[in-house]
Every structure is written in C-alpha cells, then in structure tokens.
Amino acid sequence: MTDWALAAGGGDREAADRFVRATYEDVRRFVAYLSSDAPGADDLAQETYLRAMSGLARFAGRSCARTWLMSIARRVVIDRHRAAAVRPRTADTADWQTAAERAQPRHLPGFEESAAVLDALRRLDPARRQAFVLTQLLGASYEEAAAAADCPIGTVRSRVARARRELAGQWRTEPADPAPDAAPGASGG
Secondary structure (H helix, E strand, C coil), X not given: CHHHHHHHHCCCHHHHHHHHHHHHHHHHHHHHHHHCCCXXXXXXXXXXXXXXXXXXXXXXXXXXXXXHHHHHHHHHHHHXXXXXXXXXXXXXXXXXXXXXXXXXXXXXXXXXXXXXXXXXXXXXXXXHHHHHHXXXXXXXXXXXXXXXXXXXXXXXXXXXXXXXXXHHHHHCCCCCCCCCCCCCCCCCC
C-alpha cells in the first residue's frame, strides 16, 4: 500500500487508483466513526482523498501510507467540526423564536441560581476556590490542579473538601421559626 502511495506521488495513475480502492472503505468507516455522521461519511472520505491526492507528491514514506491517510482523515473531521461550530445554523421553520425557545435546555439553573453559586464561590478562600473550580467545575484532575496551584496533591484534596463543606453550609436552610402561638418555655398539654 505504501508503495502504491509513493508511486502515485510520482504520477502513476494506476497506483493511485489501487491505493484509493484499497483504503476507501477503511477511511469511510473511520470518518463515520469519528464524526458520528454515517450519511456524511462519503463526503468526508472524498475530502480526505482530495487532500491526500494533492499531498501525495510530498509523501516520503516515513510512515505507513495507511497511517498517513488516517491522520489526514482525522484532520478533515476536526476541520468539519470546527467549521460547523462557527457557522450559524439556519432554521427551517417560519416560527424560529418558538423553535429556539423549545431548544433551550430545561435542566440548567436559571439566572438566580447561577448568581447564587457565583456569590457562594466568591465567599470561599481564594486557594479553596481555585482548587474547587479546577477540579469540580472544569474537570481537571487533582494532579493537574496541584500543578496549577504549585502545591501537593493532598493540599488540593484538602482544599476541595473544605470548599465543599463551606458551600454546603452556605446553602443549608435556616431552622424554621417557632410557631407564632407557642410561647418560649411553655410546655404543650
């Protein structure tokens, strides 16, 4: 396969045809898996081969041609995701406002809850806040948080545990007031 790629890079059309035929299904399955878009896999595979064919003359054979081709396919899928992320989506409905409102996630906290969380986080000691945010909100490992804070992992674990206790304490509800007609020190009867 690598020999076909090298020969195709030198201008051999038959080698290029053999190379594409030998690798097409693998590339198609790979891009379908990476993109989770089986119907669009043919387009992604074609884009992969467009890039590969234009770069075959520079392929030096330092790695297996299949490895080289799959790295191109991976970049094609990444580029497609990046392009889709910045491209505005068009609504295929006349009532776009209602469709947008229905698409809003329902399980996320509202403005008031978000403001309360931010206020609670601001009240934490800065070192505890940093450890908590890194590990619990941003998903960093304790090792990564320790490196960022330039402290031992045990210190990060301790800071996170204390931050959790402080946050839980801030959100506990106050005990209910005694009933209005019950006098202090009066015994029921």
